[in-house]
Amino acid sequence: MxxxxxxxxxxxxxxxxxxxxxxATACLIPATAGAASLPDKTLVFCSEGSPAGFDTAQYTTSVEFSAGSYTVYNRxxxxxxxxxxxxxxxxxxxxxxxxxxxxxxxxxxxxxxxxxxxxxxxxxxxxxxxxxxxxxxxxxxxxxxxxxxxxxxxxxxxxxxxxxxxxxxxxxxxxxxxxxxxxxxxxxxxxxxxxxxxxxxxxxxxxxxxxxxxxxxxxxxxxPYIFRSYTKDDTIRFDGNPDYWKPGVVKAGKLIFAITVDPAVRLQKLKRDECQVMSYPRPADIPQIKADPSLKLPSQVGFNLGFIAYNTTKKPLDNVLVRRALDMSINKKAIIESVYQGAGQAATNPMPPTQWGYNKSLKDAPYDIEKAKALLKEAGLPDGFDLTLWAMPVQRPYNPNARLMAEMLQADWAKIGVRAKIVTFEWGEYIRRGHAGEHEAMLIGWTGDYGDPDNWLGVLLGCDAVNGSNFSKWCYKPFDDLIKKGRGTTNMADRTKAYMDAQVIFKDQVPFTPIAHSTVYQPLSKNITGFKIDPFGPTQFWEVGLK
The missing domain is CATH 3.90.76.10 (Dipeptide-binding Protein; Domain 1)
Structure with missing residues (x-):
């Protein structure tokens, strides 16, 4: 072909x-014949966390992708x-x-x-x-x-x-x-x-x-950028690549990631021009950023999903009745109001509504404490049970405040007798342990990587992914067969039907509870030029410069 x-x-x-x-034009872009002269400017990014490393084939989060894939590498x-x-x-x-x-x-x-x-x-x-x-x-x-x-x-x-x-x-x-x-x-x-x-x-x-x-x-x-040094929890330093093969991409002589976990501190640094780009503001800070004449705040509807993964290999979460009880006892409306503060939309399906193949006919189970208690009793747990609930330590595009969300879930589940203990780990350890399946219930999320339903349904829920980003460790053959059917044909109607049917199974079996799709805000100095929000989540510095 x-x-x-x-x-x-x-x-x-x-x-x-x-x-x-x-x-044809794109294919004819020549490699640079000689080293380019780069602007004598330093661009500083206040990032939200320390990457676990730069060998991005072994990672799945935008922390590593921003610092490695889109800075040091090409594909x-x-x-x-x-x-x-x-x-x-x-x-x-x-x-x-x-x-x-x-x-x-x-x-x-x-x-x-x-x-x-x-x-x-x-x-x-x-x-x-x-x-x-x-x-x-x-x-x-x-x-x-x-x-x-x-x-x-x-x-x-x-x-x-x-x-x-x-x-x-x-x-x-x-x-x-x-x-x-x-x-x-x-x-x-x-x-x-x-x-x-x-x-x-x-x-x-x-x-x-x-x-x-x-x-x-x-x-x-x-x-476009050459790695120079990395001090964990402090800085990553890069130099612009004067030999980069694609003209016009490198707009700064130096690029620094100033690792700043606290979003309030990130914002103060941005206001003082100690950095010119920052990740993930708190929803409560959006009005003051918009009002600051030295800043600008582009935004877009996030191609993302925040959810609660239930480890279906661990009792009693292997019982669908228990998962349904946990799901219907969550006051999702209250969580979205408190955690996202106007910057999130309720999620129903395991992918966002802007993704083709989204099944619009599906609805959430109603919020019903008494029915949830009845389901636990039917599952043989009339007095509830103890559960560990993991909350991520860093702000993510799909979850601006995991600790607050965990506390609200803890209170919701207490009403049906589920006693949740909140635990957390350093971000790299959190993901590593999650991949290994050490958790019971886990706050996590996803930002789409390539605009296909397979990226949500296959990567988050398929059998091939149980040792990776399928944090529910859920391998359900009727569902998996549909995913493989959708992946294995280029016929659009057949692909769409397979993915629509798979979402019906997901909603019945509840391997995780979708919570919200968040709006992505990107605070920048007004002196920044060329910045574009990446629809897939990482922060990119292609064509980004300073006036």
């Missing part, structure tokens, strides 16, 4: 694509700046076979890997780097993976670990992927942060030195 034919398939998936003219194909459109990245064009099982990527020549204090490349980017990046995730016996054995949750959650059967280097600038089954959103999936391309030469250097784990703390990529 040619790119033109592929364009027709992607239209069926309701993903915006480039026109023939713009695609074969990428989402446009502030967009859901797919555009050429390190691959300048691609072909898809007529049966949809082979993707051939033609790589961009002349792209340089970054030179750092710990690595000096001797060659440019080529097919070896693509093969290394994917083989490491695909093959448990791959030498670097054996030396540094870490999980790759997204790669597994999306079913790619099972579906990619072969990755071939056809020549130094051509790579072919072969799939077992049709994967309708494949291109969107590999535009995600986990698929950032690593340097095979750098990996070889680390392997020979016995320092494979350093790839997580000292990143090297082809991206």
């Amino acid at each position: 040619t790119v033109s034919a592929l364009r027709c398939v992607v239209r069926q998936l309701c993903v915006p694509v480039l026109t023939a003219v713009s695609l 074969l194909v990428e989402f446009g700046h502030g967009s859901t459109d797919i555009e050429p990245g390190l691959a300048e064009k691609w072909d898809v076979s007529d049966d949809g099982l082979q993707y051939t990527f033609h790589l961009r020549p002349g792209v340089k890997f970054q030179t750092t204090s710990f690595f000096k490349p001797t060659r440019e980017f080529n097919a070896d780097d693509v093969v290394f990046t994917y083989e490491r995730m695909l093959d448990p016996e791959q030498p670097f993976r054996k030396a540094y054995p870490v999980p790759f949750p997204y790669f597994s959650d999306l079913g790619l670990a099972k579906n990619i059967t072969k990755i071939e280097k056809l020549d130094p600038y051509t790579v072919r992927f072969t799939l077992t089954e049709v994967d309708a959103p494949f291109l969107q999936q590999i535009a995600m942060p986990f698929a950032s391309i690593l340097s095979a030469e750098y990996a070889d250097q680390l392997l020979k030195a016995g320092k494979a784990a350093d790839i997580n703390q000292f990143p090297v990529g082809t991206g």
Whole structure:
């Protein structure tokens, strides 16, 4: 299948694509011939948390994606700046076979890997780097993976670990992927942060030195900013990449992440111009930000979901009657009013209403304390039970105040005899333990990654994801069969029906309780230029500069 034919398939998936003219133009972007002269300006971002590392294939949150994937790295194909459109990245064009099982990527020549204090490349980017990046995730016996054995949750959650059967280097600038089954959103999936391309030469250097784990703390990529240093809970420092292959993207000579967990402190720093961009304001601070003439506050409806995951592998949460009781005893309206303070909309389904395939016919169970008590009695728990409820330690786009939400849930569940103990951990530990299934009930959430229902239903609820982002650890064959059916065809009507039916099963089985979709606000200094809110959550500094 040619790119033109592929364009027709992607239209069926309701993903915006480039026109023939713009695609041709995008494919012809030349790699820079020489080092660019960068503005002598420093851009400071007050970020909300410390990344667990920079090897983004092993992470699933925007904390790591902002600091690594969109700063240091590139991918074969990428989402446009502030967009859901797919555009050429390190691959300048691609072909898809007529049966949809082979993707051939033609790589961009002349792209340089970054030179750092710990690595000096001797060659440019080529097919070896693509093969290394994917083989490491695909093959448990791959030498670097054996030396540094870490999980790759997204790669597994999306079913790619099972579906990619072969990755071939056809020549130094051509790579072919072969799939077992049709994967309708494949291109969107590999535009995600986990698929950032690593340097095979750098990996070889680390392997020979016995320092494979350093790839997580000292990143090297082809991206717009070069990593310099990281002090946990303090700062991450980057330099602009003068050799970046895409002109006009790097607008600052230096980029600093000033890690500031407290949103009130972030705002004070922004007002004092100690940073020019900050993450996640408190809803209560929105009016004063809007009133400050030195600031601006773009916003958009969030492509996100905050929810309570029930670990269905642990008793009594393995009983659907118990999950239904917990679900219908939550005063969702009160939580949204208190926690989101006008910046959230009630959630019903396991994905936002702006996602195609959303089932509008579904409704929440009514808030009913007496019926919830009756369900617990029917489940053999007339006196209730003890439960640990995890609350995240940092502010997230889908949950501005997890501690307050947990306290309100604690009070709601006490009315039906459920005694919830609130616990928390440092953010990286919170996610790691959640992936391992140590929790009982857990506040968590999601921001869409590629604009397809599979990203919500498959990644958050599919059987392939039980060791990753399926925090409910829920593997239910009737549901999973529908997800795989939707993923395995490019027919839009068939995909939509599969996902609509899957949502009906979700609502009946309640593996998690959806709470809200939040509005995303982005406080900026008025001197910031070129900033666009990323619909998928991370904070990007492509084309961002200072007046």
